[in-house]
Amino acid sequence: MCYHAGMELLSLAIVIVLIGALFSIGWQLGPLILVGAVIYGVIRYRKQIPGVIRGLIAELRGYMKK
Numbered sequence: 001m002c003y004h005a006g007m008e009l010l011s012l013a014i015v016i017v018l019i020g021a022l023f024s025i026g027w028q029l030g031p032l033i034l035v036g037a038v039i040y041g042v043i044r045y046r047k048q049i050p051g052v053i054r055g056l057i058a059e060l061r062g063y064m065k066k
Helices: 003-025 027-044 049-065
Strands: none
Touching: 003 027
């Protein structure tokens, strides 16, 4: 298994564990877990985020012109 695929599996495992923890400890700590997941996602995918945002804005502009 290559390193990149292993890291993607690790990311998926972390998300599954976070969701499981959310259900097991109740919804009172849910916002904390959600904030932690968002911070993890921003750190993990920080290089891809600007491209995704530009693509989303371009799609919205194209949709509004129609």
